[in-house]
């Protein structure tokens with residue numbers, strides 16, 4: 001599904017963020033990406049989303065080289081990917097309903113479909129009662145569950161989770177992890193970047209370890 005083939009990503013102002021990185025992720029896999037801050041985890045996500053391109057080597061999604069996609073193909077490509085971040089990235093002046101509806105509007109769903117799907121996905125993450133609240137009225141764990149709802153509402157093929165538990169206490173982190181696992185069980189491929197020790201101890205998945213822009217283990 002995703003193939004990194006000898007990827008180098010160099011920034012003009014720093015040394016290489018990725019140095020000859022190769023790995024493949026299969027459909028429905030759950031892969032954990034670990035490594036210290038600066039190891040290159042976020043760069044991998046940006047390359048998968050086509051927000052940045054390799055300096056050399058290639059990144060492919062279902063056998064298509066992402067750097068060869070035209071603008072329309074790139075939009076189509078990003079629609080297949082849900083993303084959650086450590087800092088939630090919810091729109092502060094919009095209700096929870098609007099935050100999620102926005103993701104569906106962007107893809108052109110009808111109002112009728114949006115009105116049907118938003119309560120449904122909020123139910124899935126256990127927060128239907130917060131539909132008319134604003135993000136600042138929610139706890140960190142609740143905000144992350146909302147961002148999960150937003151990430152999955154368009155039924156992505158792939159979920160990228162970039163340190164999703166970084167701002168959460170252990171209990172909320174475990175809840176988010178459970179949600180991510182459920183989504184994976186339903187067939188979505190997951191790549192989870194984390195350095196949360198409790199999470200790593202509690203899951204038994206393929207783990208790719210990055211250090212200084214290189215894959216140092218994959219098992």
Ligand code: ADP
Pocket residue numbers: 011012013014016017035036037038039040041042043044
């Ligand atoms: P991680 O997500 O593992 O913390 P990143 O992928 O964000 O690591 O960063 C990897 C390396 O690339 C770091 O040394 C970082 O400073 C550098 N880097 C990331 N983005 C940029 C950028 N836009 N310009 C210059 N250097 C960058």
